[in-house]
Amino acid sequence: MAWQGSIEHPNLYATAVSIVDTLRGISGRLQHGDTQYMVHTDLAIRCRSLALYFESAISNAERDAYAPALGSLRSAFEHVFIDQLVFLGQRYVQVFRDVDEETWIEWQRQREAGERWTDVTDWSRSKGGIVRITREGLHSRSSEGGSRQTIGIHYFLLNEYSPFVGPPNIQQHFDDGLSEVMEREDEAKRHRYMHDTYLKWQSIKDSLKTNGFADDETLRRMDVHYRFLSAFVHPNTDAAQLLYGRNAWDWPVYDHYSSELTLLYAVVLAVKELRSFYAMTQRPPMVGISNWVEIERLCDKAWSLSSHFWFPGHEPHEYDRFQEANRRGFRGWRSGCRSVENPATLPTEEIGYYVNPLERLVRLHSSQSEMITGLTYRSPWHRSDAQFR
Template sequence: MSSSTSRNASLDAEIQQVRQLTRAMIDEYSAWGGKIAIGEIQQGMYDDVLDFLNFRVETADTCLWLLENERVADSLGLSRSLLEHHLLFLLMCRGRKYFRLVDLSGKLTEGQFKVRLREEKQKLKELKQAGHTKCLDVQKYPRGKRHLMYIFEGLNNPEEPDFVVPVHYFQFQQFRPEIMRLDESKYFQYFTRDADTEKALREHRDEATLNYKHYLSYDALLQCLALNDLADEQVVRRIEAHYTFLGKFLHPTHGAARELHEQNNIHYGGTEIGMRQPYSRTAELLASLYVAYILAGLLLEAACLIESAPSRYIRDAGTADLRALAESVDRRFPYFWFLFNDPPLYDRFNYCVSRATNEELEEWGSYKNVPNERVPFNQHIYSHFESSLGSWSNARCGTYASPIR
C-alpha cells in the first residue's frame, strides 16, 4: 500500500470516528430529556434554554447531513452560525455580569473623557461605600471611542439568591431583527399612524438597535464573554480566527470553497455543481471536527446549567452519559485546537522549532512540555491543520508523529 493510500485510509477512518461520536452525542441529547428529574417546582427558564439548544442540535444534525453528502463548504458556513450561537449560549447560561453604556464620543474630547472617567469612578466609590448603588464598576468601553461602561451583577430575586438569570437570556428572547432594521413607515400598513405613534416606534427601533449593538452583535458577544471571565485574551483571539475562517463560507469570499478541493488550481470551465474535483479528506475531517467540538461545547454548557440548578427545580440532572460523550471529544481528537482546549502537540512542536532557545528546550525536556501560555495560535486554520496531520522531525526538537497514523 502506498503512503498516500495509507494516509487516505487513515483519514477516512478518522472522519468516520468523528462523525460517529457526533451522531452519538445527538442521539444521547435526544434521550437526555427523559432522564432529567424535575423538582417540586418547574422553572420555565430551563425549558427555554433547552428549547434554544434543540434547534442548535438540529443545525449540527444538518451539518452532518451536508458532510455525508459531500457539501463541505456549506457545512462550514453553517458551522459559523453554530459557533455564534455557542458564544451566545455561554452568556445565556453563565453571563452573570452585564453593562450599560453612556456614549460621550460626540460630547467630550479624549482629555475631557479621561477626566470624566476619573470623576465617575470616584462617585461610584462613594456611592458603594454608602450602599446606594448596585453598580460594580465603571470603565472605558474597550470597543468604542469614548463610552463609559457601567457594570452590574446579573438579575436575581433577593428571595432566591441561588438562582440568577443572565441578561442575555432576556435580550435574546426580546430581540426582533425586523424592528431594528425595517422602518414600518416605508412598508404596507393597514392604517396611517399618527405622529406620536411614529415617534414611539422610532424610539423602539433605536432601543432595539442599541441592545443588539451592545449585547447580541458579534463584537458585543466578545466583550460580554471577557467581562464575565468566560474568555480571556487568548481565547478571544482563537474565537476571532475560527469565526473569520468559517465566515469565508458564509459570506462571499473569492476562492474559499475552491481551496478545500483536491487539485484546486485546475480550472476545467463549463457548468456543474461545485467542482469536478472532490473535496480533500483534510477538509472533510476539519469540517467534521468543527461540528463535533461546537456541539460538545453546547452540550457541556447545558449539562453544567442543569446540574447547578437548585434542587427545588431539578432533582436529578441525568447528565452522566451526555457529559461522558461530550467530554470525550477533546480527549479523542486533541490535535484540533478550538476555543478552550490546550495547545495540540503540533503547535508545541512548531513553536519549539521556530521560537524556543536551546536553553528552554533543555529546561522543558521535550516540546511536549512547552507551557501553554507560550504557544500562540496560528490564524491560518486550514493550511495549519493540514500540516498538523503529517509527521515531522527536527534535529533540535525531535519527532512529531501524525495523530491519525
C-alpha cells in the same frame, strides 16, 4: 452506501452523531421536582435548536458540501457562546457614549450615595466620553430564606430582540397604518442598541470575559475560529481550493480533511453546549438530568477524541510544539544564533496558536523535517496526499 467519512473517521463520526442526538433530546431527560420551571424548558429548547445546525452541517458534509456545512457551524459557534451567557451569565456590559465630565461626576456621586447604579460592579470613562459599565444580572424576588436567583440579561434578550425590525432610517417605508414613523424609529433604535450592546460578536466577547468564562488569550483563539467560519457565511473569497485541495477540479468531492474538520467542530461545540447546560441545572432552581453520568462520559470521550484540534480548552499538539520551536529557530538564524530549543520542553502557554484551522489540520497529517532547525515531526495519522493538497 456508507459515507466515506464514516469509514475514514469512524470514531469521530459515531461520536458526533451520538452527542448531537443527545443534545437534541436533552429536554426529554429533564427531571422536574414538585415545581416545573419554564426557564429549564426554554433553555433545553435552545439545545434542540442548536442540534439542528449540527445535523445540517453533518448532512452537508455527507454530500461533500463543506462550505454550507461550515456556514452552519458559524451560526452554531455564536449560538454556543450566547448560550453560555444565557445559561450561566451573572454579569453584563453596557456602553454609554457622549457622557460629559459633569454627568460622569454626578453618576459617581449617585453611586456613592446609593441612589443609583447599585448593581454596578465596575465602570470607567474614556477621554472621549465613552462609559463602560459592568453590571450584575437581573434578579428574581427573594425567597423566604432570603436567597434570590440571578438571571443573565441575555436570557431575556432572546425574546426581546428582533433582527427583523431593521434600522431607524427605513421605517418610513413600512407604515402599518397604526403607528407613527417616529414611534417605529424609536423602536428600531432600541433594537439596534440591544444588538450593539449585547449581541454583536465583540459584545459577546466582552460579556464572556466579564463573567470569567474567557481571558484575553482564549478570546483571541476564539476569534480565529470566528473568522474562519465566517468566511463560509460571507462568500467574499473563493474557498474551493482550500476545501477540496489544489488538484480537485470536479468538486464537490469527498475530502478527508474538510470532512474531519466539520466533525471536529460539531463535537467540540456540542460538548461546550452540554457542559454549560448541565452547569446551569446545578444552580437554583435546580433540575435533574436523567443518565447525566452517561452523558458526561460521552462528553469526556468526545473532548479527548478531538484534542488534536487544539480548540480553546485543549492542549497544543506535538505538531504545534514543533512549529513553535521552528519559529524560534528561524528568528535565531536571522539574528545569527543557531541554537534550537526542544519542542517538548517549551512552556504550554508560550506555544503560538494557529491561523487557519483547515490548513493546520492538513499539516497535522504530514510527517515532516525542517532543514534549518533539524527538527522532525512524525504524524500519528500520516497521509501521502497531505503534502500535495
